[in-house]
Amino acid sequence: MPFTIATWNINSVRLRMPIVEKLLTEHAPDVLCLQETKCPNDQFPFAAFRKLGYEHVLINGQKGYHGVATIARRPLIEVEKREFCQMGDTRHLAARVGAGSLDLLVHNFYVPAGGDEPDPDINPKFAHKLAFLDEMRDVKASHDNATASILVGDLNIAPLETDVWSHKQLLKVVSHTPIETRTLENLRAGGGWDDLIRHRIPPEDKVYTWWSYRARDWDTADRGRRLDHIWSSPNLSPKLTGMTVLREARGWLKPSDHVPVIAAFDLD
């Protein structure tokens, strides 16, 4: 049976509901993981999702900043809302969902952006980002015959040279510094995770999921970065049948600066 999961940093769930509806109507993922909902839990637009057939909604939100939500057409079981770095930030949600004969553990992450200055000694936000990644190391790609793991979200790091518009020009820009790219690749491989976007799009090809709001013409300039990721345990990777980076969504009305990424699997 086919199973699809989408991840999207939507930069305010309430403001973005029209294009979230567009995504759900046109692509109908089984599971949708949102980041940067910027919505207190008691103000989350549950009814709008229910109307679209997404009756199962788990949220970990706060006022003004951050916030993640995992939304599905099938039952979700809340597993954990982990607090990282004792900051009180809402940046993680883990849930279980049934997919074919497998029980999937889905981690939804919003990693700190890290500020502008890539020096942890003078920039506490960058130090926080590195500390967060350090704590993420014990999130493993657990799996056996009956279970698998998926980790998605805005990880705010573009690890490969082809994940940014200019490797050379971004080496000192937070999101592509060597300490970040090395740390992310180490924690991914160390946790047993496969980078599924790069399973479908060869590492020599450029691919981006984010374009700054500040560019005059994001499409023509195309100064993007691959900040959003879909990882899985190794027993799921051979079942991957498709990967869509929905670039067109950056041009939708009132867009997020990130676009949805959708993975499709053929499960037993």
Added chain:
DNA sequence: ATGGTAGGACGCCTA
């Protein structure tokens, strides 16, 4: 080299 835009706490922080 700098500043550019967007969102939410409507003043300034975060991205």
